[in-house]
Structure formats: structure tokens, C-alpha cells
Amino acid sequence: MDYDRKSTVSSFYGGRRSGDALNTDFPIPAGAAPPARPRADSSSSFYGSANRHSRADLYDAAGPGAGYNQSSYFDAGRTEPIKGGGGEETAWDVYADFNNAGPRYSTAFGMGDTGSYRQVPSPTPYSPQTAGYAKPSTASLNEQQPGGVEMVTVPALGPEWKAEELHGMSKKAKREEKLENISSKWKRWRRDEDGLCGKWFTRRFTAWFIFGLCAAIAIVLAFTIPRVPSFSTNQLQPLSPATAPFNTTVPTEFSRAPANFSFPGMMKLQADTGSNFLPLTFKNIHASVFDLTTGRQVASGDTGHLTIPAKKFPIVQLNLNFTYSAVNDSDITWNNWYNGCKNKATEINGTRPAVQFSLNLDMKIAGLIGTKHASTQVTNAECPIELPTNSV
Helix, strand or coil: CCCCCCCCCHHHHCCCCCCCHHHCCCCCCCCCCCCCCCCCCCCCCCCCCCCCCCCCCCCCCCCCCCCCCHHHCCCCCCCCCCECCCCCECCCCCCCCCCCCCCCCCCHHHCCCCCCCCCCCCCCCCCCECCECCCCCHHHHHHHCCCCCCCCCCCCCCCCCCHHHHHHCCHHHHHHHHHHHHHHHHHHHHCCCCECEECECCHHHHHHHHHHHHHHHHHHHHHHCCCCCEEEECCCCCEECCCCCHHHHCCCEEEECCEEEEEEEEEEEEEECCCCCCCEEEEEEEEEEEECCCCCEEEEEECCCEEECCCCCCEEEEEEEEEEECCCCCCHHHHHHHHHHCCHHHCCCCCCCCEEEEEEEEEEECCCCCCEEEEEEEEEECCCCCCCCCCC
């Protein structure tokens, strides 16, 4: 055999066989015919076509064949990993070209495998200088940037806002939407489709609730609202002398020139609080006394803060300050009260004329709005004081 036709594979010349038990060559029994030579693999470069390349042909551009193919070997297991340049095993990372975490295997677009991840340097912030807020020049910023800068992908801008979207963001649109929601809720409530607080306070429930609430309030007010009491005077002695300390604060005086008089007095009033369920509180009771003949005011008085019990007939003492002034002693009002208050010894039968007046009460009661009024007339009252016999 020519030197260029000889195979260098040891198994071709009966050398050591494969270690696979299924491919082990058993010895031929005695007397048996040798097995027929298997048909050559047409895909083998050793048994190739007629125009196979010879190792001796130095002018063959394709070069000599390998002398064997993949079928010449037994597949013993996994394929050995690719060895790195340093002889160490390197794991294959399919994401190495995308996450900038390892060597790059792609050489597309000029990105070689010798490159590595280059982080974009952070911009250098400028700080206020001693002379003022001086912004660094463009040249100094360019000197700080490295030669190769990685381009950062910026998301594309979204579509522009439409006119209705811009209108929906305005305060006017929000106010209109709020009013529209209120109107929609009101319509649903009137149709008894929805309640004011979820399922509660529907139209029917609200009507019954208001009716019950009004009934409860009416019952409570019937027992708590105060009633204006009625007053009556003592028919035997409507007016009585004032007691201390009020009788010391108001002087007793009658004068003809100028014509005037001044003296203290007290009136006892009996109140009727039978229509009240709670004690009655007066902020003040103001009394005004008018001469029944002339209608001129001759006295006034106040009780101040006062509380009387309910369902009873309490006595209210009202201090009065009688004061009047006239032009001369011919005044009818002055003469009426002078004759009623003079000494009994000056009269023939010892009986003084009675004083006649009308009493008006203005009451401010706690729990009631405004001022309540009451009035009465007294036609047979005795003057609370008595003048000396030598008085004018």
C-alpha cells in the first residue's frame, strides 16, 4: 500500500477495539468461514469518491482528506466542553452578549469579544465656589469623560395629551364631574333605587325615619319646653312696705316745688306653674307701674335671675322704686299719689284714698325665644308708705 493510502487509525489494522461490550469482536469458531467484509461507508473520506484528494498532490487547492469521518469513532458520552485559551474549562453563557456580565462571543457591529462592560461614569456635580456659584466650563467636563461612553437607551415618548384629556385634568372638569355624580345619586334616590348611606336611608325609609324623629322630638318638647305662668296679686294688700336692704337704698321724699316724689315699695305676686313639668327659670322679670287715671309711669322694678318650682303656686316678691317728677303741684298724677300716701290722721274718717295703677310684666324665660308679657290692673291698693302729719 502506498504511503499516502495508509491509515493512522490503530483500530483499522486490528488494534485495540472499543471498550463497548456490544461492539466486542468474538473469536471465529473452528471450521467457520470468515465473515464477509462490510460494505465501505460512502460518506467516509477514506473510502471517498474517485476524485478524492491525495496527500502526495501538492498542487491540490482543497488539501488532503482526514482519512476518517465521525462514524469511525464510538460516541462514548457527552461532548467535551470548549477549552479556553488558558487550558481551563469555560462555561457557555448565552446571555453574555446582552447583560454585559461576561466575555462577548458576538462580533456583530464591531463588538469584539475582547471588550468588557464599561459603566457610564456619573456626572460630576459642581458645588458653590468661594467666589460665587461658578458653573464649570465645557472643556473641563469633556476632559473628565472617558473615550468610550456606553449609550443608554431612553424610552420613547408617549402620545401627546388630547384636548379632552387636558380638559379632564382641570378643576372645572373635576367640579362638573362632582356635580354630575351628586345629581346622579339624587336621581337614583328619588327613584328609590339607592340609599343615602348604602342600602340605608332609601326614600321610604327616610320618610318613616323623619316621621318617627318628629314624633319623638314633639314628645320631648311637650315635657321640656317651659310655659309662661300666670300671675295674680294680693287683693287685700297689693303693695307692702319694702324690706332691707332695698328700703335703705331708695329715699322717701315728697315735694311740691318742684313737684316730685320718691319712695320704695314691694309687690307680692303669686305665680301659677301648673302647666310646667320642669322648674321654671327666669332670666329677669321687669315690672312697670302706670297711673291708671293718667297713664303716666310712676314706678319700675326688676327681680333678676329667679327659679321657681313646677306644679305649684310660688310667691314672687317684686321690689318697686316709685319715682315721679312734674312741673308743679297741680299735676293730677302727683296729687293722686300724694293724697293716697298722706297721714291717716289728716283724714276725717281715718281712711286714705286708694291708689289705682296698672302693672305690666316683661319676662325673659330660659328656653323660650323673645320676651313674654303679662299685665294686670289694681283699683283698690293702699300706699306702702305714710307721710308725717306736718308734711306739706
